[in-house]
Amino acid sequence: MSAYPLREPGDLKYHTLIHDGFPIDWATWLRSADVSDVDPKSGLTFDSATFAVESAVQGEGVVLGRTMLVAADLAAGRLVRPFRQALTSASQYFVVYPPRAIHQRKVKAFRDWLLAEISHS
Known part of the structure; x- marks a missing residue:
């Protein structure tokens, strides 16, 4: 867990990115947020969105969660959405x-x- 708060998307450089192999990935999200100094390939990679989300719940990093998959975790306070930036899946x-x-x-x-x-x- 990082000691740096997530106040703006550029703060992700101090955090572990969690990947789940979904086509919308960190590179796409970072580009849409105009962040260029974060390595979109760094971090943890899982073959399953479920495992990736659980890793984030356990405090191991930051995951790009799809709304339908993380709604219960957000509602229960197990996850938070640090930024309003969102992407629409194709x-x-x-x-x-x-x-x-x-x-x-x-x-x-x-x-x-x-x-x-x-x-x-």
Whole structure:
């Protein structure tokens, strides 16, 4: 844990960056925040967003968290959002099924539940 507070994005140079391999990475975020003196490749790397977020919860560094994945940790105070700077992901998810499958109760129920969950975000 760093002794330097995170008052502005440039203060990240005093902290461990945590990477999760997601396409929106530290290099992209730092560019969008006009920060050039932080090595975007430094820090810890995980193959899983879950492990990366847990590392941040444990105080091991700073992670770029996706809103849906860190909402509970933010609400509970296990994580804080130090900056307003945010990026919009270009990634998308699709529910794919054969046209006739929507007539199956379980497929329709899953699709309806998923759409309801997305609308709450």
